[in-house]
Amino acid sequence: MGEFSWPTEDQLKEMRNKVSEMSGRDAEEVRVVVSPYRICPLGAHIDHQGGTVSAMTINKGILLGFVPSGDTEVVLRSGQFDGEVRFRIDEIQQPTNSVKKHHAVYASDSAKIKEECKWGNYARGALYALQSRGNILTEGIIGYICGSDNLDSSGLSSSAAVGIAYLLALESANDMNVTPLDNIEYDRLIENGYLGLRNGILDQSAILLSRYGCLMCMDCKSKEYEIIQPREPQNGGETEFKKSYKILLAFSGLRCALTNNPGYNCRVAECQEAAKFLLCASGKAEMEPRLCNVEEEVYEAHKSELEPIIAKRAQHYFTENRRAAKGLKAWKSGNLEDFGKLISASGLSSIHNYECGSEPLIQLNEILQRAPGVFGARFSGAGFRGCCLALVDADRAEEAASYVRREYFELQPELASQLNADSAVLICEPGDSARVI
Template identity: 30%
Template sequence: MTVVARAPGRVNLIGEHTDTTGGLVLPMAIDRRTVVEIERGGSTLHLVSDDEPDAAVVALGSSVPPAEVHPVWARYVAGVVEVLRPAVGGRGRVRTDVPIGAGLSSSAALEVAVALALGFEGTPIELARACQSAEQVASGVPCGIMDQLASAAGVEGHALLVDCHTLDVEPVQIPDGLRIVVVDSGQRRALATSEYGARRAQCEAAEAAIGPLRSATVADVERIADAVLRRRARHVVTENERVRAAVAALREGAVDELGSLLVDGHRSLRNDFEVSTAVLDELVEALCRRPGVHGARLTGAGFGGCCVALLDADAEVPDLGVRSWVVRPSAGASVVQAPT
């Protein structure tokens, strides 16, 4: 029996590095997807990819930790297998137009599509939880749930306001007059893995001092004695406030206000969370100087990767000599061909 499943990548409009402390995020699934086709059967999952020279071959019940599997992309497949424990494997193919390694959650799209193709049954939140666990065992990074949830639960034409503590999801319509562009800095995220874990540990240390950051105020943050922890906490607390303000701006059609919030968020990521780079800073500044651009910021973990920019619908996409993609808010993951 053949199963075909697809899952979108995502871009996070605002709410960066808040999900691991149960904060607010505002991602949207995008119209770039990973498609996994599997002919089910056997005790091994064997997948080839149009974008990778070597196949992912994962034996069901293998004792090899997913983080030690080769090639690297197969680790995410192995993570899904370890978490789901499917009774049957299969042979198949992976195709994607989600840019790989650009901060648009290509790994989450792969995990979600593989899980569905292997027969996962459950709610989008349950699917996201399973794939979050798969990413953690595959990468060793203590990631939050945002990427997988945006891919699993996306709504056509909407961003998703996600409370990462309660996992409440509220669709927020994107105005027709707004164009969203993702611009690749060309800088690969070499430090993202190690520094991501360090930032999460710093946020946990800040919470040990003042309590949950999701409910803290800026006044609470000022009580933190350690200057580094104080900066990390200040970013998280103010970023949660920016998410709330961004939702209000979208609902009111206040695109200038929304753009200003993105720029403020980038400054916070640069100065307080310290995950930007000179390349990303220059790219944001160059984007914001262009006609019809309301605002921009880095998106994703930082240390390279992409920026997201908000443009008028009739504005020209800036040509800055790097890759860029106009993306549209799209529906979440689905099985497009079920077993017969």
């Protein structure tokens, strides 16, 4: 399990050659942004409420090869989508008026976007975010972007990975020195301000702060974070721990962008409604209606007064916060069994209390729970589409993957038949943070 197993030298060479062909520049001049996808073992759906989250990146993600254009023009092509995106770095960007249409674009098939190349809105959003904080950019880029194994719209934060890739490329081309914490806020501006998605900072934080083989933990209220390295086991070091597990990604065949489903923003509003009620009950109505501002004692005292649906959302928040805290202790001690049980409990709360998910994803999650060697499993993302993730004993990963492919095909033959047999269940390794090579 090598720290830099992704991207491979062949992948980097391919990116550099494509940009060289586009720009007429030497391949040696091409820089490559590596922006990984992330998984969230614990802390699901509570980042927007200021809860505690955990995440790590995987050895899959977005690659963006680019060179500074030498003028103000941005020229982009994509490995997934047709057409060419062009705009100028000195154009003032305004938030899009068609949120669902534009946010869905990166997860849609190319036939839907030939008309105006709207997949370029993430690049425009990156420029918007930088401009909104007073940055004046003078250098455009010529770039080529592609994602690993067509994993867009799979609940792995591909949208955040894309936004961060464009931010890092524009900053690099303009010799800007930007901290990871600043880029978390810039990417949030892309998704919240430019595209209108009401998400928190989990995705951006994971991609920008993670370190190979470690668990990134963040208090989304204070923005304080910790990179947690597991304690060295008695009979082996840190490297042995990393080699003891793999990450399974099992795909459902469902594809639907997050903002296409009104349930996501609706659930955020329901959490805020719970917070507002509980804050009023405790005499703190003036505070921002987020559940992180509610003392757990207040929740326990007044939870029976909440409307049933609102009560479920609050229950998920407070129990998930506790699971995240327990999970950090299990990870530090190298206890994968306990960590996995907490992941599975998180998944059940997402289904029953947060009430996200769809029948195929719920079935897929149940299959993973039964698979040989799996420590724990849950949805990756909201569970409305995409995939489920599992932590699995490295020695049984292939066996588990075969079991999941077979069982899911029996339950959902139509959806399973849409998946490539080799990529229906992927065996992944931990990744590193986003960077420019």
